[in-house]
Structure formats: C-alpha cells, structure tokens
Amino acid sequence: MLRSVSGSDAAQLADRWTVDELPALNRAILRGSTPPGALAQRLSEEVLRQLPLAAEIAAVPAMRLLVLLSLAGASIARHYQERHGTDEPERAFDPVRVGPDALGFLDYFGELGGRTDTGHPDRDSYTGLVRWNVPCAEVSWQGRTLAVIDGVFDDAGIRTYTGTVGEETFFEVLKQGECLEKAVNALLAPVATGAVEFASDEAVERVRAATTILHVLRRLMLDYPHLPDGGAMTPSFFMDVFRQFAVHWRPGDLPPSGAMDTEALTRDLLLGINYTGYPDALRRLFPALLRHERQDLRERMGQPSTTQSMLKGIGVTPTDLASMPLSRQRALVAAHPELVTWFDLLQANGRSAAAHLGLSKKMLFNPQRRRELADVGGNRPVANDTGTTGMTEHYLAALTAARKSHALLPLHLVVGQVLRPSCEDRLDEVTVTVNGRPGRRP
Template sequence: MVFRQLGAWVDEELPRLNRAILRGDVPPGRLAEQVREMLLPHLPEVHRLDVEQAQRLVVRLGFAGASVARHFQEWHPNAKADPERAFDGLTVGDVPFLDYFGALADRTGQGHYGRDTYASLVRWNVGTLEVRRGPEVMTTLPGVFDDGRIRSYTGTAGEEEFFLLVKRSEAVELAANELLEPLSREEAGLLSADAVERVRLATELIEAMRRLFLDFAALPPERALPAEHFMDVFRQFAVHWTAGDIPPSGALDPEALKRDFLLGIGLSGYDQHVRRLFPALLDGEREVIDRLMGRPALPEQLLAGLGLDPDGLRASAGTELRRLVGHHPALMDWYRLLSAHARASGAHLMLSKKYLFKPQRRRDLSGEGDQHLVSNRAGTTGMNETFLERITRARQEHPLAPLRNAVFTPESAENEQVRGVRSAATVSIARVG
C-alpha cells in the first residue's frame, strides 16, 4: 500500500504541481512543502528494500529531487552556486534527503550515481522493450516498471515520447553492439562469413535507429515535443543537485558510447571527455566502456589484418582500392556499417539543431538571450553545436571512407543508402512491459 501511495503521488501529483508552479498558479516553495509533508515521511528504510524496489524508488525520487532543485534555483538568487541548499530541511526521519538518495542508489547494487541519471530517467523508467527483426527477438532492454506508464516532469505526451525515443534508440544500439562486440576479441575473423552476417545485421539496426530520429522529428503536434517546451521546461529540470555533479543527458547513453569505441572515432580527446562522464554511469557500463577503450577499434583491426592502416588506405589510388575490394568484397559490408553509423550521427545532429541550437540562435539574435538555469547553448554534459559537428564529421571520415569515391559513383552511393533504409523496415521495437 505504501509503495502504491508513493507511486501515485510522484506519478500524478508531482507533474500537476510542476505544471501549476510553471504557470504561476502556486508559489514555487509549495513543492518542497508537499515533498516534506506528503512524500518523505512515508519512505521506507533503505535496508528493507529489495533491488527492484530500490530502483523504482530511485526513479521516482529522482523526479522529485530534480523538481525541488529546479524550482528552488529558479526563484532564489545565487542558488546555482550552492545547489544543495534546495534540499535544506528535507529529511527522511533524521537522514538528509541527499544522503537517503545516496543510500538508495547504493541499494540498487549497480553503482548508481547519487542523483537522477540517464539510467533512472530512461532505462529504468520506461517499460521493457524488445528489438525484433521480423519475428526474431534480437535483444531485450528491461525496465523496472510494468504499469505501462512513462513518468515525466510535467506529464505531457511530448516528454513521454522523448523518453521513449531515447530508450528505443538505446535498445536498438544494444542489439547492434551485442552483434559487434564479440568481433572485437583478438581471435575474431573480421572477414569471415559470421562476421559479415553480424556486420550486415548491425547495419540494418543502426539504419533503423536513424529512422527513429527522423520519425520523432515528424511527429504530429498532439504527440510532438515543441522546441520551446524542450528548452524552457524539460531541460531546466537538469540542474545540479550538488556543485560539480553530472546532470542526466542523452549523451550518457552507454550503448552509444560503446559503439563509438567499437567502430572508432578519430577525435582527439574524446576518450577523456567520456571518462569525465564515468561517475554518472553504472558500474557495468563503466567496465565495458573502459575495456573497449583499451582495444583497437574494429576498423583498425580489420585494416591491420590486411596489412594496411588508415593513412595507407587514404593514400591508395582508386585502382588499388578497387583491386582491394575485389579481393576482399566484405570490406564493402564494413564500409556500409561505418557509413550507417555516420548517417545516424547526422540524424542525431539534426534533432539537436531542431530542438536546441537553432531556436537558441534565434533567441540570441533577437536579444532574448539564454535560460538562467540550464544553458541552451550546449548539452548538459557541455557539448555545444561545434563539438557535435566535429563528432559527426569524425564519424563521416571513418577509416574506410576512401572507398566511397573509389568504388561508388554518387548515384550508386545514394542507392546504397536507400537500400539500407529499406532493409531497416524489418526492424521493430515493441513495448512488452
């Protein structure tokens, strides 16, 4: 009964209060009062919770904590410099809220951060997803709720669609990574029939992910997330809870990070950037990404096995490249995989520009300026438009990119892209929990 009551308050009353505060109907301090009176006194002792109960409570208290922090910092001068003040007077028994949340995060047994994260907001919040190719289940990405709901800050359809998009994308990435990661081991034959089949399937999956991004941008108004809501409402809940912590972000999608190190990204300092994000990842995610960082990327291994390197490939004449592909036709399957990865990155950049960078640029030009809490001139992990463009170019300039002009005419290259999108139509993502 207690868990149902707590769930109902966070799932229904919290979004209503957030909407009322943002409209100016109730004072911002009302939320902290309600959390203190209606939520915190009923929270269980952490040691009495099992893992799944702890995960569910991390999700719900993550939304509550973000809401308290956002409204406090928005309405109190200089509060951004000392964000912990938002939680003054909020205790569970005699345990301060942040300490209780930290103990709850530890109880999950997964190394969860001491605040809301990508894992809690997206993976645990959204129900279980299955990635299917035709009738075959490629992978399953579990959630911790089975009620069919997607919790959000203000309860709007657009926020729920956004959380669903991000988890669907992660699920497809997981399926692709599960195909590719075994190939990163030294004994794998990257031109073998098994490897080629894995590469072709991964290409289909990544093309399907790109289609998810394009479809989201074309949602009808009743389901869409308006750019203004994304910038002024949704993103403004990603404030700091403590000075220097790492707020949640789509850039913390662990499967996207894994894919970058599996397929390689020629961007100086990218690994250091990712390591700075490690505290906000789960233990298992950090372990896998760290391991992949220590291995040569798959294209490097592929070329090394042929006695080549990226510089040598770039310096090769067209006739040499065509001869190489003639001897090793599976190179074109690897080329298509890396090109699909680059196109998906381009679609992601398109979304970032549509919902963030272009609207903010218009605001800057008009003199409207930026948001006070969470800047809309960069993502919450600090990646601005220029950095995202550099990442996209780095993925486009992959080690097999020289094969593009040597083997394809512009028309045939376009046909290859269309064929990839059509094959992606066999991939679907189903909510099963």
C-alpha cells in the first residue's frame, strides 16, 4: 500500500513527474502511439495516490501543486473530450482519485486552492499557468525597478503540456507582457489617486515612461511570431495542440485565457475605454480571478478614469473637445501642454491593442477562416473561431477600436503640430527580464 508524502515532498514528486513524464505522454497520445487513458492511469498510480490530504499542505507547496495538477488535469480533460465529446466534461475525472481518502480530482483541486488563501478558482487558471508557473519577471525604467511578478518555483523552468520551446516562450511572453502592464499601472496610480498632480513635471515624466513601456509591450507582441530557432508556436500548433488544453472541466466554467490578465483590465479602467457594457464584461471574468483581483477591479470600476479626471480638472468634457474649433483647441493645448503627453499615452495604448488584435488574427482568426473556406475546420474540444472565453474576432476588434477612439482623439490635428521627442526612441531605457535574464527577442 502506498503511503502519502509530506506537502513539500508531494510538490517535488508531482514536479518531477510533470517535467519528465507528462510532456512525453501527451505527445505520445497526440500521435496515437499511446492510449488516451494511459495518462490518467499513470498519474494516479505514480503521483496522485501518494499525495497527502490538502489540509496538510502549506500555501506555497499548494500553489506549486496547483500549477502541476492544472497541466495534468487539462491533459486528462482534453484527451477525454476528444474521444467522448464536450457535453459532460467533468466525467473525464470520474476514475481519478487523490490521496489517502481517494478524493475525487476536482474536489481535491478545489481544497488545494483553498490552502493558498488566494480565492483561486476550482480549475486551472491564467494565474497558475502564467504568473505562478513562469519564473520571476521584472521591469525596470532607467535602471529603477517598476514592477516585479514572482513565480512559485525555485528553478528557472517553465512547466508545459508537451515540453516544446514554443509553449515555454508563449507563457514567458505572456508574463513579460503582464509585468510591463503592471509597470504602466504603477506609474499612473499616483496620478489617478491625486497624489501626483496631472500637470506636474513628475506626472509628465511618469506618463512619458508609461508611454515608452506601452511601445515596448507593442514590440513584444509584434516580435513574438519572429522568434528565432522555432521559438514561437506556429498557428497550426497554437490552434490544434496548445489551445486544445483549454477545455472545460465543468459545464459553463471559464478556461484559462489571456483575457484574465488583470493588469491589462486595470489599464483599461485607469485610462478609460468607451465601450458600452465593459464593466459587465469584466464581471463575467470574476470566477476565473483571484480574490484580490476581483476586489481591485470592483474598486477601480467605481472610480473615474484618469482621463476623465484630468479633463474635469481643466473644465472640459470629451464632448466639448469633439465640437471645439481648432483655434480653441490650440489655445487649450497651449494652456495645458500636459494634454500632449497624455494624448501620446492614449495613442500608444491604442497601438498596443491593435498589435494584440493583429497577433490574434495571425495565430487564430485568419488561419481558422482559411480552414472554414476550405472546409477543413474539423471538430475540436476547443473551438478555434472564438477565444477560450468566447471572445469573438468582432468583439476583440470592437474593444480595440474603443481603445483607439480615446477621449483626447479630437485633439489629433493640434497635437500633431506640436514638436516633442518621441517615446519610441527611448525603448532601450526599458529592461524586461525573466529569472534575471533579458526576455526573448528576435
């Protein structure tokens, strides 16, 4: 009879298995050389039966185990649904039992999430796959650290489904992007709260730094498909292999998605986004977020954007700007030159959104459209005509248009005549590292 191990030993046991066995098993099942049920059977025999009660596991080992069981659970669910359909996704876990009490996998996963005291959802998440999985990311501006997002493992590894470099780099790029967004939000937060006055020199420098970082974020997305030596996933691998692990575990739940990057959502609320129903769309993501993320977004949704506050402070509204003759616009910008800096920030935000849309089209929407025209779409557990949270290309394009159509856009003719240094010439002042080394670039 197998005896359970301690919480730390359990995380180490599961980690070795996830790194050494899971990718090889997934690859063998996908090419048809191993039966799909072999993964659940081996995982149960070699790892799950030896795990202790969730109540005996401390917070950090529990976080590590959540990452590892997220990858394994998604693999079990994916292989089951490819054989049996997607109507009853939870049935994939019927034979999978964990620990000395032979608890069901889904129940054990939920109890394990409770041990982290983070409000982690009772299935795999963006948090586990990206934030906790990838080593520490850090963003610096002119040598000063602006944002850090730690991982939960002690080594430099990135755990994946199939052990490919493309999966590793994709997770890494997502975490770099989130850390860049966190840096932008950290720069803008004192201005948003009123601790730093909009027209002050400090605010202007903060906004210029944030603008430069958004240009770096845009370049990160534009560069990803061109990583050397097969560093990026191909669209076909992204659609047919990687995305197919983002299956439902229970009917109606929310699979992991970049849409759960709350730093990006916070930036929308900080800068303002003219999209009807946007707060409701955010609330629909709440079941997939951590407790503090839900609370932070609720608080931010109840506050005006920094753009609204700035315009209110100078006595104009977006409607006023749209109807204002050029002569008055010139006088306004001359009296409030900080408007030029904020205009550049909002433009950079729109351009980064457009780069994300372009990457989504390149990796997903365009190749899927070609498949549909050729009638070779096929049935997959995860549909390739929408995002994993159901986000359509039309919806993503509408969000991008809303980010580009910002409140200061009516000033574009006047602002375009103002000479100022370009923030795009300062990209080398931003450093992005993962585990202490520069992020991957072409």
